[in-house]
Every structure is written in structure tokens, then in C-alpha cells.
Amino acid sequence: MIKTLKRATTLYIGVIIASYLTSCDFGFELPEAGSKADTSPPEAGFSYSLDPVDFTIVNFTDLSSESTTYLWDFDGEATSTEKDPTHQFAGGEGTYTVTLVSSDGLGVTSTATQEVVVVPGPYQPIILEPGFEDGQLEGDTGDGRDSWRNGDLGGVIQITSSPVVSGDQAAKLTGSPADQRIGYQEIIVEAETSYSVNFIYTIVESPVGYVTVDILDASGGTIASQADAANLVLGSATVNNQEDAELYESASVAFNSGSSTLVAIYFHNEGSAEARLDDFTIDIAPAAAIPPAPSFTVEQSDVDYLEYAFINSSVNATDYSWDFGDGNISTEESPIHVYAVAGVYSVSLTATSSETGLSADFTTSIDIQAPVTADFTYAVDAGNYQKYAFVDTSEGAVSLMWDFGDGFQSDLESPSHTYADDGIYTVTLTAMSVTGLQHVKTEMITVAEGFVVQVLNGTFDEYTVNTGDNADAWDMTPNSTVVDNDGNTIDSPYDPLWDNGALDSWLDTFYSDNSEQAGSTSDGNTIDSPYDPLWDNGALDSWLDTFYSDNSEQAGSTSDGNNGTRGAKLDEKGRRLYQVVQVQVGETYTFSIDAMTTAAGITSEVFILNTEIADETGINASTSDAAVDAYFAIPNIFATDGNAYATSTFDFTASTNQIVIYVRNVDVIDNTAEAFFDNIEITDK
Numbered sequence: 001m002i003k004t005l006k007r008a009t010t011l012y013i014g015v016i017i018a019s020y021l022t023s024c025d026f027g028f029e030l031p032e033a034g035s036k037a038d039t040s041p042p043e044a045g046f047s048y049s050l051d052p053v054d055f056t057i058v059n060f061t062d063l064s065s066e067s068t069t070y071l072w073d074f075d076g077e078a079t080s081t082e083k084d085p086t087h088q089f090a091g092g093e094g095t096y097t098v099t100l101v102s103s104d105g106l107g108v109t110s111t112a113t114q115e116v117v118v119v120p121g122p123y124q125p126i127i128l129e130p131g132f133e134d135g136q137l138e139g140d141t142g143d144g145r146d147s148w149r150n151g152d153l154g155g156v157i158q159i160t161s162s163p164v165v166s167g168d169q170a171a172k173l174t175g176s177p178a179d180q181r182i183g184y185q186e187i188i189v190e191a192e193t194s195y196s197v198n199f200i201y202t203i204v205e206s207p208v209g210y211v212t213v214d215i216l217d218a219s220g221g222t223i224a225s226q227a228d229a230a231n232l233v234l235g236s237a238t239v240n241n242q243e244d245a246e247l248y249e250s251a252s253v254a255f256n257s258g259s260s261t262l263v264a265i266y267f268h269n270e271g272s273a274e275a276r277l278d279d280f281t282i283d284i285a286p287a288a289a290i291p292p293a294p295s296f297t298v299e300q301s302d303v304d305y306l307e308y309a310f311i312n313s314s315v316n317a318t319d320y321s322w323d324f325g326d327g328n329i330s331t332e333e334s335p336i337h338v339y340a341v342a343g344v345y346s347v348s349l350t351a352t353s354s355e356t357g358l359s360a361d362f363t364t365s366i367d368i369q370a371p372v373t374a375d376f377t378y379a380v381d382a383g384n385y386q387k388y389a390f391v392d393t394s395e396g397a398v399s400l401m402w403d404f405g406d407g408f409q410s411d412l413e414s415p416s417h418t419y420a421d422d423g424i425y426t427v428t429l430t431a432m433s434v435t436g437l438q439h440v441k442t443e444m445i446t447v448a449e450g451f452v453v454q455v456l457n458g459t460f461d462e463y464t465v466n467t468g469d470n471a472d473a474w475d476m477t478p479n480s481t482v483v484d485n486d487g488n489t490i491d492s493p494y495d496p497l498w499d500n501g502a503l504d505s506w507l508d509t510f511y512s513d514n515s516e517q518a519g520s521t522s523d524g525n526t527i528d529s530p531y532d533p534l535w536d537n538g539a540l541d542s543w544l545d546t547f548y549s550d551n552s553e554q555a556g557s558t559s560d561g562n563n564g565t566r567g568a569k570l571d572e573k574g575r576r577l578y579q580v581v582q583v584q585v586g587e588t589y590t591f592s593i594d595a596m597t598t599a600a601g602i603t604s605e606v607f608i609l610n611t612e613i614a615d616e617t618g619i620n621a622s623t624s625d626a627a628v629d630a631y632f633a634i635p636n637i638f639a640t641d642g643n644a645y646a647t648s649t650f651d652f653t654a655s656t657n658q659i660v661i662y663v664r665n666v667d668v669i670d671n672t673a674e675a676f677f678d679n680i681e682i683t684d685k
Helices: 226-230 467-474 501-510 538-547 617-621
Strands: 046-050 057-062 069-074 086-088 094-103 109-118 158-160 170-173 181-188 194-204 209-217 233-239 249-256 262-271 274-284 296-300 307-312 319-323 336-338 344-352 359-367 376-381 384-392 399-403 416-418 423-432 438-447 481-483 489-491 556-558 567-570 576-582 588-597 604-609 628-634 646-653 658-664 675-684
Touching: 046 094, 046 109, 057 094, 057 274, 170 181, 170 262, 194 209, 194 233, 194 262, 209 249, 209 274, 262 274, 307 344, 376 423, 376 438, 384 423, 384 438, 467 481, 467 556, 467 576, 567 576, 576 675, 588 604, 588 628, 604 646, 628 646, 658 675
Parallel strands: none
Antiparallel strands: 046 057, 046 274, 057 086, 069 094, 094 109, 158 170, 170 274, 181 262, 194 249, 194 274, 209 233, 209 262, 233 249, 296 307, 307 336, 319 344, 344 359, 376 384, 384 416, 399 423, 423 438, 481 489, 556 567, 567 675, 576 658, 588 646, 588 675, 604 628, 604 658
């Protein structure tokens, strides 16, 4: 199924100039002092696509610039004044002359004429899951991104429900360079044919951030590396409009397939831009020269923070003109420039093709900051376990601020601090560079003379750059790496401690069901079904598959934690909170947890297990199973506004030196009746 994007897409780069408020009465007609005359005439252009079901129905997409009104002529069969009309050719298969006359607000016109070839067969390329919706593949399958995967180029795109323009979902690229997500899909095209790939996008504002959509020649096979992709670009568009993160912008990529009959759409983000894309379409474009696609990345020098390397990644260009935003220019392909002072600069690149004479511009901003990295070590005083010596090991810092986690602070370089009470404290060091850039380092320390039970990330607030990692401390099969608060991929601190793949597999099987059909034990001959012609409710079958399946045991991370922080969420029947914790055998402890649900009548259960179980058969039979040291059913506290947390506590005595905190709620229903948790602690009784 193809979703046709009913909006203007621009083949050549244009500039939209906002008007003054219409409610104002200026008392004169423009132009007037301080205004600028319109010197850019309209330029008509369009592309088209054939309906995949009825090839005589043709969808037209306006590609005009500087135009406000439109007049279409469909080879004398009909006319239209719509911007993006659809017309069914009564003559059926054949070649038709279509003319578009576009006009600007001053009445200046421009005319574009194309021979539109209307034929059946695989002439119109097909983009699968173009709007990233569920159930768009054969048999109502697909999660909106199944057709957009290439693990060699980056992680699979995320799916977002907001903002979207059409349908319920869009593609999301994270803003973390360490968590590179990409979209990649190969499509069949006609050789020696010009096309326009159209899409809409929005970018969350960032100092440096943009999205690139490349069309790659995939005729040599699946593209397996970034280097391969860079050498196979047929057309490209880099976009960076960040005026409103809730408003999608239209864009397009023009390319000619050349000798290839297989191309790939490849989209990815650069810098720290979190982006969303939606509604991809592909049209047959006029056989015209392909304009340059200017693009570049920037790299700050490790030696001089005022020095930047500008790495040109433009396509279809031979000549370049740079404006660094500080009065300096360059015509090098990939120049290096040293700024005099720190600041925010608008850098522009004009790329020109000597073969076609066409030019295009790309502009982005850089915020020059001196880098700084906060770091420290510490040691406990040999004569006083409550006294700590902290040593600063930061780089590039001109000022420091320490927070010892007990209400005391210091701005000394390497201070000492004595804690009044035993406990677990979060020490925070904030380092500032000469330009005011800050970096934060935090570390938890345990102040105690004896043994202290440590529950890892009981607040679910660690690793907030990548919120998926916030619940990693509660995953029975933790990832080997996590993304820390600096956006860096680091070794997981949880992965070496436990990994219960057997229980994960059991949960997957126990909470999975891929058939809605009743069973039968009889055997017989295979014949044509007498029932198939009478009914077939595939929609209900698909719903049952989704409702009664769960392929992840990990709790989700949610922003609806207690007191406005992050928390954990169980929204599917097979999800669990799972953590192995060291205790002392024979000691009695107090367990504490904040919990709530979003509907009445669902029960959350807490098990303190004395061993890692391979399945739930024993605890399902009895909460007094030999593997259970303690069991507690949390009272059902709920509110639809997500603000009804209550703290529950109970005591238990450890029968081993290692326990498992195991929390479940088998009554949950995604988006309807969910369970939320926060602030899990174990303290001495």
C-alpha cells in the first residue's frame, strides 16, 4: 500500500519569508521603506506517480517554487486548480501531455510540460511501510519499521506516536551519537529513469543537527558499511529546519537511476538532532539535470577548541564556496578554519555543478565551546570510615563544584569531607570550562563500617540520556552495554552480575500464542475447506496475536515515576522486575517499594527469592514455594492521572547470601491497566 503525500515538495531549494501580522493597518502599500521587492519569478515543475491498483489513476505532486496558484491541463481531458491533483486518464494505457502553469502573487507565470507515460506493470516503484504504521505488510503484519532495517549501517529506527501528520506513527531517530539509528530500504526502479523521493520531517532543536536522506545504488547487493554507502550515492538531501519541533516540513530527493534497477533509501541524522520522519513517497520526475545536494559535518580540534574541520559530503557538485560566519570564506572542498573567539556562528556551503550550472546552499550553526570532562577519584580515611578524600582528575576545567549528597558542597580542587551518618550518598562533581560549558560526574558511595545492602538503580534514574537503559538494572538478561549520561556507550555494570536466559525463554513461551484456532486431535485426508468461502476474520486473528503475545521480559522505563522522576513500568503480562542482590544469611531486612496502577482490580506481586528460578511453575503453584523467602501482594492503588503512588514495606529474613528481587503483575494491559514502580530499597531491620 502506498500513502501519497498530499503536500508540496520542493525539488530545488527555496526560501519562505514570513509576513507581518495581517491585523495591522500600515496605511500604505508595499513595497515601502525597509521592505524588499519580490525579484524571484515562479518556476513550474511537477512529478507524478501511478496508482498501484489502477494504473490509469495518476497522482501529481507540485514541485514549483515561488508559486501560489496552479492550472493543470491533463492532455485536454480535464483541468484542475488544485496544488496536488489526481486524474484518471479515460484513454487508458498511453502517453499523455500534461501542462502545469504556476503563478506567483504578482501574476507572473511559469509553464512546465511533461509526457506522462501511463502503462501497467512494475513501472511505479513501491515503498513498503512508507508511513511507519503497524500491519502494513502482507497478512496485516509489520511493526512499521520491519522494512527499514540494516544492522550494518546502524540500529533500527524507533517508532513514535507524537507528533504525526497522518496515521498513528512516525519514524524516530534518537539524538544520541552513540546510539546511531538509521532507516534503510531497497526498492525496485526502472533503469535510466528520474525519480523524486518525497518525505516530511521534524527536528528537535539542537546546536548542530540535521537529517540526511540518501538514495544509494544497491545493484551490487546489500550495502554493508558506511564506506559503501558514501560511495554509492545517486541523490541526497540534507535538511535542518528546527523552527518548530511539532511541525513537519516537506522535502524531496531527486535522482536518476542510471543503469541500476535496485536502489536503497537510506536516512540518518547527524550531530545531536533528534528527528522524526514520515510519509515517504516516490514519484516519476521530469528528465532534468539533478541539482547538487550540499552537506557537511564538523569536527572540533582536540588541540585548539577554536579550530574546526569542515568535512564536505556534498553530492553532484564540483565547486564549493564556504562562509564561516565570522567574515572569512573559502573555496576548498573540505577546509579547516580557526575562529578568533568563541561564539555561535552560522556556517554556509554553496555547492555548484560545473556540468549543469546548478547551485544549492546548506546552512547550519556551530556553538563553539571549550571542552571539559569532569572526573574524580576518592579514598576512605584509614582512621575514620566516615571521612573521604576526593581528588579531582577533570580535564579542561577552570572551576569546580562538589556536592557530597548530604547537603554539603565545596569549590575546592580536591576536598575532604566527613559524613555525619552512615548511608549511601551520591557525590556529584560539576566542572566548567573557560567558555562556560559544564560537565557532570556522579558516583554513589556507601558510608558504613559493616555490610550494607545495595539495590542497583532503585530510583530508575540512571542513564537518562538513553531512557531504554534506565531499566537495565532490572532486566533478567541485561544488555552488554548501556549509554551513560554523556551519551557514551559503556560496558554494562549489570551484565556481569546475572543473566537468566532460561527464565526469559520460559516467559516468552508461556505468554506467547500465535494461533486463534481451537485444537483438534483427529486425522484425515486433506481437502478444500468448506468453511473458507464463508468467513475469514483476519483482523480479529491479528488482534488476538498481539493481545496474547509478549516478546520481552524487561520492564519499561517511564517518565511517570514518583515525584516527577523516572520509574519502571509493567505493561505486558510477561514483563518483570528482576535483580540479584547480595545480603547476609540470617539477617532480617525491610523491603520498600513505591507502586501504583492505572486501573482497579490488578494486583502487583513482590517475591524475595533465595535462588534464580528457571520458570514460574513453583511460585505459581504456591507463594510458599521453597524458592520464596518472602511474598507480598501490593494493595491496589490506582489513578488515571498517574499520580497515586503509595509506599509499601515488609520484612524478610534472608536464607542465603544472595537473593532475587522479583516483581510481576500478570493482570496488566498495555495502555489500559498498567503498573508503575519507583524507589526500591532494602535496609537493615
